[in-house]
Amino acid sequence: MYKIVLAVRYLVRRPITYFAVLAVALCVFIVVVVMTVMTGLVTEFKQKNHKFVGDCVVGTESLVGFAYYEDFMKELLAEDVIEGVSAVIKSYALVSPVGTERNIGVEIMGIDPVDQTKVTGFGETLYHHEGDVSRAFEPVYEPNLGGCVIGIDLVLSRDSKGRYSYDSGPAGIGLAISCFPLTAKGALAKAGAGLVNTKTFYYSDNSHSGLARVDSSMIYLPFEEAQLLCGMGGSVKRASAIHIKFKPDVKLKAGCERVASLLSSYKQKKAGEAQAVLLEKVSVQSWKEYRRTFIAAMEKEQTMMTAMFALVGITTVFIVFVVFYMIISHKSKDIGILKSIGASNANIIQLFLFFAFLVGLLGSAIGVLGGWRFLVHINGIEDWFFEHFKFQLWDRTIYAIGDIPNAVDLKVLVIIILSAIGASLAGALLPSWQAAKREPVEILQVSQL
């Protein structure tokens, strides 16, 4: 009990301990703010990728695509683990605004907007047709024209605060889209006949997925139109991928395994068919695997950031070590007194470790509260800095970031608090152990006072 009483009194009555508390609080504050923002960005990025892809993708990297996808979609829909499926065409195209000589390379994605919305968050990314995705490819200014949905960064610019300058309706822009159609064997389907399929589509809506690369390079077309442009139509139709959404209670891994099993059986069933060879390169990937290239980069940044902040933790350990070394040197008389009345070495270590625990706990509490308050106002603070000093953490004209993420993750918070307390204990361990080792007579001799 005396250990608790003395530790609390040391904490309250020794101003030098305030430095240790302040050091812990500052480190915790910095780590809470940076980790919350970083974790928020990574989580948001993953969610956006998940919404873009759905739960699972059956597909091939080949631009030729694979055949017999319709029958496989029927088999998938018959499964009780699957809520929806959507066939997709993916390819590359040259786009030229009608009446100009300019052209740019883009990615095209052929989709059925209704199916795609059932499986992914496509419907939510639209601006003019958000409530009625079935008409996503109908330009409001001329519904009979073939429409296309354009990645938002291809048509709209953002202001310095990251806001898009939306119009009341999409401008009447015609885009001539040219693709190189391929045969099932991968040869150019129109060799000697101009090579490309070209068709004009009209800007019907824009799509804001929040994924910078997608929004700056993707044009969505009606599925059948894209299929024809890419040479995947005809008697044996082909698609690039099937996006799948599982029922809510289905675990991602279990769902993907089920789909993989179905695909394996399906491949065997179609083994004798003319274009069965295309099915060989078809694989099943969860959304995480499918978007791994992009997510891994972000996760690597997060890991690097965590490693950097582990160094902040080491600094905390060092500060606590120095402060405790000073405190314990100053309190050596107390240690001698306590040992002279029967306190053991372990008791002395426990006393100072409990003291360090209090320093860590109080520092963490202050740091967490400060960090939380700061995060609540972080976007307001950034706005203020931008208005007065033109400073932004992320240039919104470049980065696809809206507000700075500030939702505090309880799990991360608990880890930070425990780490701060651990750092305080680590910093205090050596001075405490050295103090406990000393003989009482060595401390209490007159010459030592």
Place this chain on the structure above:
Amino acid sequence: MNKDEFILKAEAIYKSYLMGVTEVKVLEGVDFSVDKGEFVAIVGASGSGKSTLLHILGALDKPDKGVVAFAGRDLSRYSGGELNRFRNKMVGFVFQFYHLLDELSVLENVYLPTMVSRGVFGWLECRGRARRRARELLEQLGLAERANHKPYQLSGGERQRVAIGRALMNEPNILLADEPTGNLDSATGNGILEVFEKLNRAGQTIVMVSHNERVAQRAGRIVILADGKIRRA
């Protein structure tokens, strides 16, 4: 332990220190014993090894050679835990410089040895008794009004009386006092010696170290320490 069998006995105690590269022999074969209820004063010149001997008797220090036995049992055979219990319950120390904890009140300083000997729950269970005992001691020592003061608010004599209260808290078999009046003026020192005399009359065994022979005269037996050995008074 049966207190009637109590005896503290030191035989052939040797102790030396290194001062730089020079070995300073402090005790060179000290034989010394205390009977129950005795008030013994150890006197000697400064640096004669009085305090060293007292620390060895109270298990605050270890001899290089020799045996210290408490109630017939060699202290060197005590385990670490037993030595801690010995310091906590069997002996009470009074130091020249009081050595009170500044963070604790007078009352808390007095009952500190009881707190040290108990865990949290043990302390909660005996807290009331310990506080009553500490208050009684403070009353006997004339410090009842000072219970809630901090040590730095007291005079030297008052602090030494608090230290005596702390030393008596666990009713030790023997009270070891190292120059208890060395830092006090004559009148205040006299008051402390009167406390010791009163305690001794009540049966408390006391070993006191002093360089002042007038102070030592207040004890029942005087032992002179010179040249590292005991010379009877």
